[in-house]
Amino acid sequence: MKVLKFGGTSVGSAQRIKDVAKLICDGERKIVVLSAMSGTTNTLVEISDYLYKKNPVGANEVINALEKKYMGVIDELYTADSYKKQAAEIIKSHFDYIRTFTKDLFTMFEEKVVLAQGELMSTAMMDLYLKEQGVKSVLLPALEYMRTDKNAEPDPVYVKNKLSDMLEANKNVDIYITQGYICRNAYGEVDNLQRGGSDYSASLVGAAINAEEIQIWTDIDGMHNNDPRYVEHTSPIRQLHFEEAAELAYFGAKILHPTCILPAKLGNIPVRLLNTMEPDAPGTLIYNNSERGKIKAVAAKDGITAIKIKSSRMLLAYGFLRKVFEIFESYQTAIDMVTTSEVGVSVTIDNTKHLTEILDDLKKFGTVTVDKDMVIICVVGDLEWNNIGFESNAMEAMRKIPVRMVSYGGSNYNISFLIKAEDKKAALQSLSDSLFNNK
Numbered sequence: 165m166k167v168l169k170f171g172g173t174s175v176g177s178a179q180r181i182k183d184v185a186k187l188i189c190d191g192e193r194k195i196v197v198l199s200a201m202s203g204t205t206n207t208l209v210e211i212s213d214y215l216y217k218k219n220p221v222g223a224n225e226v227i228n229a230l231e232k233k234y235m236g237v238i239d240e241l242y243t244a245d246s247y248k249k250q251a252a253e254i255i256k257s258h259f260d261y262i263r264t265f266t267k268d269l270f271t272m273f274e275e276k277v278v279l280a281q282g283e284l285m286s287t288a289m290m291d292l293y294l295k296e297q298g299v300k301s302v303l304l305p306a307l308e309y310m311r312t313d314k315n316a317e318p319d320p321v322y323v324k325n326k327l328s329d330m331l332e333a334n335k336n337v338d339i340y341i342t343q344g345y346i347c348r349n350a351y352g353e354v355d356n357l358q359r360g361g362s363d364y365s366a367s368l369v370g371a372a373i374n375a376e377e378i379q380i381w382t383d384i385d386g387m388h389n390n391d392p393r394y395v396e397h398t399s400p401i402r403q404l405h406f407e408e409a410a411e412l413a414y415f416g417a418k419i420l421h422p423t424c425i426l427p428a429k430l431g432n433i434p435v436r437l438l439n440t441m442e443p444d445a446p447g448t449l450i451y452n453n454s455e456r457g458k459i460k461a462v463a464a465k466d467g468i469t470a471i472k473i474k475s476s477r478m479l480l481a482y483g484f485l486r487k488v489f490e491i492f493e494s495y496q497t498a499i500d501m502v503t504t505s506e507v508g509v510s511v512t513i514d515n516t517k518h519l520t521e522i523l524d525d526l527k528k529f530g531t532v533t534v535d536k537d538m539v540i541i542c543v544v545g546d547l548e549w550n551n552i553g554f555e556s557n558a559m560e561a562m563r564k565i566p567v568r569m570v571s572y573g574g575s576n577y578n579i580s581f582l583i584k585a586e587d588k589k590a591a592l593q594s595l596s597d598s599l600f601n602n603k
Contacts, residue, residue, distance in 0.1 A: 165193055165195065166195075167373070167375045167379070168188060168196050168197065169197040169365070170196065171199045172199040173382065173383045174383065175201055175290065182293070184290070195373070197343070198283065198290060198341065198344060198362075199282075199283065200282025200286050201285070207230050211223050211262065212278050215265055215266060224266060238251045250292060251292050254288050258281045258284060265278060280343075283306070283344060287303060287341050291303045300337050300338040301338065301339040304331075304340050306344070307348055310357075310365065312350060320371065324371075324372040327369065328372075342365075347365075358423075361421070370428060371431040374431065375433050376433075377433065379438055380420065380424070383441055384419050384439055386400035386438070386439070386447040387420065394592050395592045395593050400445075404448060405453065407577045408461075410429075411575070412544050413425065415464070415542035420437065434450065454546060459546070460544050461544050462541065464539050467514050470538050470582060471510065471511055471512070472508055472532065472534075473531070474533070484509075488529065495521060497518055498514075498515065499512065500514060503571065538582055539583055539584070540581070541595070542580045547576060547577055548576045558599070561599060562581055562583075562594065564594065565590060569582035
């Protein structure tokens with residue numbers, strides 16, 4: 165059985181829902197993971213913001229506008245009046261539930277319940293539409309099987325056992341519909357897998373049932389070899405190793421959430437990225453095989469801050485690096501790149517929430533300098549050290565770009581450059597021309 169995930173754009177209108185329904189009804193049993201309709205989660209965040217600010221009038225205005233949008237979709241989506249009525253009652257019940265939060269204390273716990281309504285509504289509408297079309301479908305409520313542990317990490321054993329029981333109880337079904345993104349935590353409270361969590365949901369479901377394949381359907385034809393928003397003549401990548409895809413996702417390729425990769429990789433389940441608007445396009449296949457001797461793609465990660473700690477005491481100083489890294493750990497701030505020399509260390513971060521405190525602590529060990537508004541350019545492919553010339557090709561492409569840091573050898577799939585944000589477009593285009601377009 166395959167697992168298919170459709171993002172918010174893919175189910176963003178009545179016509180898109182119809183298109184997805186037609187696509188998934190191909191005679192094969194499958195589990196379909198849906199995000200909320202495009203724009204819904206952002207609107208629910210806006211509603212929550214009004215409720216945090218104790219402004220029920222503002223919240224209700226936004227609630228009413230969103231409900232009106234959904235009622236318009238219902239009128240267009242269903243043919244029979246009975247199904248229109250049933251769908252309207254379901255959607256109204258969700259919005260009435262959201263309205264109950266305008267009367268009481270509102271905290272992060274209530275916000276997560278409000279945010280969950282988007283996926284609950286999109287899956288209810290799809291399930292009902294499939295039933296109107298005569299398809300044997302059933303809803304598998306994610307809140308009954310998707311759970312995180314006390315460390316806020318998914319509990320794969322619980323997911324596998326619960327999901328197996330639910331599938332066993334619904335054997336004679338063609339299509340299983342379930343929600344992405346939402347879950348319960350270890351205490352039974354409604355929670356979520358964070359932004360991009362629908363990809364993660366699909367991967368976790370795929371691993372739980374040992375799926376034949378996990379398909380991530382978006383509005384782009386697979387992962388491209390560079391960012392088409394900045395670079396001309398990009399093209400889809402047809403095959404990627406899991407490690408290559410993980411590097412690209414982490415360093416800026418927006419089509420795939422970084423967390424999606426791990427459950428599929430551990431389960432050795434292929435992940436295919438496909439385009440809802442062009443369902444016949446081959447997309448990108450991600451699996452455990454690697455193509456030798458190829459540079460696959462370039463990605464960019466924005467919003468980077470570089471920190472250099474220079475200290476003459478570092479020379480032969482046992483424990484210096486440990487003390488530096490412990491400072492970042494104490495503020496739960498992840499490090500992207502690291503370079504060292506005899507008298508200093510440079511690191512990059514993308515989370516500056518505790519930057520002031522981090523800098524204060526680092527100054528105990530040496531002179532600290534900061535470069536803000538930086539970008540990490542990541543070149544991904546078969547970059548093992550014995551592949552002579554590959555790193556020099558990337559370096560040559562960057563010859564006219566001022567480079568603050570270079571990271572190479574941390575993995576067999578990545579070489580990274582830290583540059584100023586103002587040089588991003590020129591760097592991406594130069595790398596494309598040199599590595600892919602043979603200019």
